[in-house]
Ligand SMILES: Nc1ccn([C@@H]2O[C@H](COP(=O)(O)OP(=O)(O)OP(=O)(O)O)[C@@H](O)[C@H]2O)c(=O)n1
């Protein structure tokens with residue numbers, strides 16, 4: 001996997017618009033249960049992370065993928081990525097670099113972002129835990145950023161009704177939690193990745209939260225704190241996050257269906 005000519009369109013400035021994807025893959029996968037770090041666990045015999053890298057490299061826009069590995073696992077991840085072809089295409093020369101991650105997703109993304117060169121104008125942040133995102137979803141996010149949106153998230157409407165509760169913690173943990181509200185479901189969206197950003201906006205958002213010491217569960221949430229608008233494009237059911245054991249069953253089923261349909 002090596003550097004290749006830019007795949008970006010020419011920006012209005014005449015300078016090439018390059019897109020990089022940062023893949024945070026440094027989590028343990030506690031909710032998935034005991035085993036190897038989540039991103040390294042196999043799906044249909046291939047590590048989840050490899051599926052995620054292929055999903056990003058499959059977009060014609062993406063010329064660089066930065067994989068954020070477990071803090072003590074960068075060498076192992078590098079070897080693993082070397083062992084798997086990026087795609088079936090011999091011409092695909094997407095550059096893939098690996099950096100060590102941090103204690104939180106936010107810290108891991110910040111470290112990945114530090115490895116993105118300033119020539120890159122559009123940055124995607126994509127969970128390794130969403131290995132099956134279709135390329136059309138990736139392309140829709142990139143297109144919206146290139147069309148001028150500083151921050152773009154793919155998202156789906158919810159099927160469940162959502163309740164706000166008063167969590168029971170400490171001595172009261174385990175007691176039934178009182179419901180304090182029911183947000184109007186039609187106004188809610190379940191947000192996925194890749195989330196796409198104008199590079200400077202994402203860097204500023206991460207600098208702000210690092211300074212303020214506050215956490216955020218996604219990158220767009222940090223951009224919102226800058227007062228910058230975030231917009232939504234349609235997500236995809238297959239971009240679900242592998243979080244709990246049943247998600248592995250679903251992921252294997254999706255891969256089996258793809259194989260049957262496309263010879264994937
Ligand atoms: N310190 C961390 C924590 C998470 N992630 C990454 O962020 C993505 C979304 O996180 P999540 O699904 O919560 O993964 P885990 O943190 O591994 O899961 P869990 O919370 O169950 O341990 C994953 O690709 C995960 O590898 C990361 O790069 N660095």
Ligand SMILES: C[C@](O)(CO)[C@H](O)COP(=O)(O)O
Nearest residue numbers: 105127191192193217218241
């Ligand atoms: C970024 C994310 O996938 C958007 O839905 C999500 O917030 C990650 O949460 P996690 O608890 O780190 O899996």
